[in-house]
Amino acid sequence: MPEIIEQxxxxxxxxRRHITMTTFGEVADRISELIGWLAERGLAPAAGPFLRYHSIDMAADRLEVEAGVPVAEPVEGEGEILAGELPAGRYATVTHHGHPDQLAGVIGDLLKWTAEQGLEWDMTEADGVERWGCRLEIYNTDPRVEPDPNNWDTDLQFRLA
Known part of the structure; x- marks a missing residue:
């Protein structure tokens, strides 16, 4: 069941990359590189890695997505690796246990639940393009520990207006 949390x-x-649904790997596959980059600097992830959706244009099959890894303290980026900060605020959240391919249905349920609650997203829409303040898929399961994606846990956290 979804809930509202303060982060x-x-x-x-x-x-960060501009991608299509068929080129998703260009950003998602960078998570291990980010973890390695941190390890080279003696830093460990502060929480599970995530995908952050900045803009979504499904009609044109264009997305702006960022693969990210939380850190305990701010660090400087280098080259393509950017330093950032997920914004504080209220988030609608739900945890999905199962294959990431099933997330579309879970996202639909979260969007419906939020509308039923009369809540609004930190999102603007213009010409069919959604621009999100912070829309996250957080991957809590390490695939090296649990290789079966049917046993993975993923948190959805969408920031509210």
């Missing part, structure tokens, strides 16, 4: 600002490092 503080959270520093992270990430890589």
């Amino acid at each position: 503080p600002a959270r520093p992270y490092v990430g890589v």
Whole structure:
């Protein structure tokens, strides 16, 4: 069941890309690189890695997505690796246990639940393009520990207006 949580600002490092649904790997596959980059600097992730959706244009199959890894304290980026901060605020959240391919249905349920609650997203829409203040998929399961994606836990956290 979805719930509303309050989140503080959270520093992270990430890589941002303009992609399509068929080129999703260009950003998602960078998570291990980000974790390795942190390890080279003696830093560990502060929480599970995530995908952050900045803009979504499904009709044109264009997305702006960032792969990110939270860190305990802000760090400087380098090259393509950017330093950022997830904004503080109220988030609608739900945890999905199962294959990431099933997230579309869970997202639909979260969007419906939020509308039923009379809540509004930190999102603007113009010409069919959604621009999100903070829309996250947080991957809580390490695939090296649990290789079966049917046993993975993913948190959706969408910031509210």
